[in-house]
Every structure is written in structure tokens, then in C-alpha cells.
Amino acid sequence: MRCVNIMTANGVQDVRSWEQPIETGKMPESGAEFDAIVVGGGPGGSSAAGYLAKSGAKVLLIEKEVWPRDKICGDAVGGKSLSHVQELGVKADLEATPHFRVTGIMFSSPKGNSVRVPLPEEDVQRLEAGYALPRAQFDSLLFDRCQQLVRDAGGSVIQGGEVRSVLFDDGKGGEDPGEGSGDARHASGLVVRIGGRSGEERTFHSRELVGAGGYRCPVARSVVESSYGEEMVDRDHYCGGYREYWRNVKGCEESSGDIEIHFVDTVIPGYFWLFPVSENVVNVGIGMVMGLMDKQKKKLKALQADVIANHPMFKDRFADAEMVPGSAKGWQLPFGSPRKKADRQPRRSSMNGIRLVGDAASLVDPFSGEG
Structure with missing residues (x-):
């Protein structure tokens, strides 16, 4: 793809930064402990890690892929998200990268009738109405900013890290009560394989895990299927x-x-x-x-x-x-739509020591498809 010089917010010429590797520093040693571990470096995981780091937490952020990477999506960033983009320090860089500024939404019916819904003019003028840009760009900008926040706060970042298992105990340092034991279980850490199928496995400890690994998130499966024996996919x-x-x-x-x-x-x-x-x-x-x-x-x-x-x-x-x-x-x-068989709607999204966010928590809007 053709290289284009982009002027970033700090006035530096950048050659399609989203197509470049992201330096994330030294890998943590096996056995390291953290205040929180976030699995998934997409918008939900990066944001969670960034906010935790801004609050002073020592965070481990784990992303399965290695940048640069693509992500399949509709690519729209709605106005509801832009306050977080601003708070995390990414909005100026988003403005500096190629994008489409959304000023309205055009709907059409099966009969061909159409209606245009304009976004609020004051939001458009304040550049707060919405954007559309490839997730390869947006995710790179957000991940790069949030991984820097994590490292500045004393945490660590891993790219190419695949969660092999979630570790549990009884909440008091005793043995794992086992699969299906639900509320008796408490998350205590992760085993992560780094560097592909032949890579080494390392263990990391934390009493707070955030599962943000998308629709196949291994942390979500450990909650929904392994710990409670409930249905993950409907x-x-x-x-x-x-x-x-x-x-x-x-x-x-x-x-x-x-x-x-x-x-x-x-x-x-x-x-x-x-x-x-x-x-x-x-x-x-x-x-x-x-x-x-x-x-x-x-x-x-x-x-x-x-x-x-x-x-x-x-x-x-x-x-x-x-x-x-x-x-x-x-x-x-x-989707976040109600499920007939689920005790928790749309499905279980937390347990002792684990919180799920984004697609991992089945929070996609069933009408618009927004995550």
C-alpha cells in the first residue's frame, strides 16, 4: 500500500503509523503480579487498561495479535465513544489520520423508501458527531496510546500472547473448587503462551481480570462455560x-x-x-x-x-x-438481545475477580450492530 505522510497532533511527520510495529517494551517475567490483567487490545480492552493505568493501577495488557493487524468491523466510531477517545488522549491523532466525518445516517426500507437522519449540528461543528475509519487505524492509535499509559504507570504489555488457561482458587489461596463450581471460584491469574505454537508459557497473577477478547474470548468462556456451565453461543x-x-x-x-x-x-x-x-x-x-x-x-x-x-x-x-x-x-x-434460556441477560458477564467488556460480554446493539 502507498505510504502517505500524516501530520500527527505533536507536529511530527508519520508514515502510515498504523502499518508499523508498536514497541511495547520488555516482557514481564513468569510469576509477575499485577493489580489487574486485561485480555484483548481492541477498543474495549485498550480503554479499560488505559483507564486503570490512569487511576494508578499496575496493569498487564495482553493482545493475541502483533501490530500491525486488521480487525473486521463496520468501522464507524459513534459520538458516544468520542468522550472516551478524548479522555484517553487519542482524539487529536484520530483527527490527523485519514477518516470520514459522519454528519448523518441514511436509512432505506425494503420497498426503496429512504430517510436521512442528520446528526446534531452542534456536535458536527464541535467534531463530536462521529467518524468512520478502518479499525486497523483506530485500534492502532488507541492501543499505542493506552499501552504507553500502562507502561508509564509501571505495568507491562504483551503482543502475541495467547491465553491458555485462567487460574482459579477458592478466594483464600486454596485449591480451585473446579469446573461448574460457580460462585465458589475466584480468579487468580492466567497462563499465557507467547510467540505462537512453539512459544513458551508464562504465568501471571492478579485478583482482577478483564476479559475483552472479542466473541471468542477465552476469559469469557472460563466464566460462562467452565465456571457456571452455561451456554456461550446462541x-x-x-x-x-x-x-x-x-x-x-x-x-x-x-x-x-x-x-x-x-x-x-x-x-x-x-x-x-x-x-x-x-x-x-x-x-x-x-x-x-x-x-x-x-x-x-x-x-x-x-x-x-x-x-x-x-x-x-x-x-x-x-x-x-x-x-x-x-x-x-x-x-x-x-448481540445483547434477551435470551430465553439465560438466567443472566444477555448472558453472564462477571464472576469473582472477572469482568467482561465489549463483544466478550455480548453487548452488541441488536438493532445497529454497534459494539
Whole structure:
């Protein structure tokens, strides 16, 4: 990809920093103790680690991947999130990186009727309405800032760290009461493998764990499945998502404007979206409840291709467009909608010594798909 000089908030020329490695310092030794351990370096985990560090806690932040890395998403950053972006010291850098400024949302119905919902003008003028930019950029900016906060507060950061197991005891330093023992268990640490399948395992201790590892978060599984024997995945409350990046989509050439949400008849009750992420680049995707995908035997990639090629609202807009090679990827979203069988809604998100956040806690908005 072409390198572009970006002027950061401190006036330094930066060459696409989100495509560069992030230096996170020395690995902690096995046996090290922390006030809190955060698993997952996405927006939820990075923010949790950053706020904990700002409060004076000694934090270990663990990310399974190594930067640079991509993350599949719709790429919109809503106004509700921007106060946290500001508090964590990232907003100026976000402004300096290529992005699309959101000023409204365009909705359309299966019959082709449409309505535009403008975002509050005062928020737009204050640059607080919302942005859209690739998660590769946003996550890199946020992780880099928060890992520095963690290290400045005396904590440590690990990239390429895979959680192999969550450690438990009885809350008094005694033996683990075992799987299915629920409230009798208390988290005491983690075993982490560093450097891939042949890497070494290290043990870290803390009485407070934050699980922010996404829809497959190992900390979440240790709570929901291992400790309480409850159902982790309910496909009637999980959404399948599929994303591609496209260039030269008609009506998406500017650097500010509307994001689009289209309720297409073949996708109901999901939706088809067009979220510009920079000038002339668009995140194009589709999402649908996985239980319904199973029943209707639908595949999102084929469904999206059909909408783009044949739907009367979109085929002309994509006539001269081209997909960015390698950008087609899928993922899952655990909704926060009520589940019939769950004692805790949408599912259990905490236990002694563990708190889950973001997708790991099944907190995705079932209408908008926001995490």
C-alpha cells in the first residue's frame, strides 16, 4: 500500500503509523503480579487498561495479535465513544489520520423508501458527531496510546500472547473448587503462551481480570462455560458479518457526509451497509442473524455479491467500482438481545475477580450492530 505522510497532533511527520510495529517494551517475567490483567487490545480492552493505568493501577495488557493487524468491523466510531477517545488522549491523532466525518445516517426500507437522519449540528461543528475509519487505524492509535499509559504507570504489555488457561482458587489461596463450581471460584491469574505454537508459557497473577477478547474470548468462556456451565453461543442472538472495502462507489466520493444502512428484502432482518472510511474508499458489508442464515441456507458473501450486482438501488453505483484485493473478511457479533434460556441477560458477564467488556460480554446493539 502507498505510504502517505500524516501530520500527527505533536507536529511530527508519520508514515502510515498504523502499518508499523508498536514497541511495547520488555516482557514481564513468569510469576509477575499485577493489580489487574486485561485480555484483548481492541477498543474495549485498550480503554479499560488505559483507564486503570490512569487511576494508578499496575496493569498487564495482553493482545493475541502483533501490530500491525486488521480487525473486521463496520468501522464507524459513534459520538458516544468520542468522550472516551478524548479522555484517553487519542482524539487529536484520530483527527490527523485519514477518516470520514459522519454528519448523518441514511436509512432505506425494503420497498426503496429512504430517510436521512442528520446528526446534531452542534456536535458536527464541535467534531463530536462521529467518524468512520478502518479499525486497523483506530485500534492502532488507541492501543499505542493506552499501552504507553500502562507502561508509564509501571505495568507491562504483551503482543502475541495467547491465553491458555485462567487460574482459579477458592478466594483464600486454596485449591480451585473446579469446573461448574460457580460462585465458589475466584480468579487468580492466567497462563499465557507467547510467540505462537512453539512459544513458551508464562504465568501471571492478579485478583482482577478483564476479559475483552472479542466473541471468542477465552476469559469469557472460563466464566460462562467452565465456571457456571452455561451456554456461550446462541445462534439466534449472534450476527454473522461480512465486510469488503471498495473504491469509486458512486455517491461516496467525499470526506464527510452520511453513512448508509439499507434494509434489503433478501437480507431482512439484517442490513446492508455503506460506510465511507476516507475519501473514495467505502466499507461495504452485510449482517444477518446466524440462526436465520442457517434456516434460510444463506451465505453472506454470495448475498452481498447479488445485492451489489443486481439490486436496482446499488448496481449502477457499483458499475465502475472495484473491490480492494484481500479486504473480504467475515466475523461474528454476539448481540445483547434477551435470551430465553439465560438466567443472566444477555448472558453472564462477571464472576469473582472477572469482568467482561465489549463483544466478550455480548453487548452488541441488536438493532445497529454497534459494539
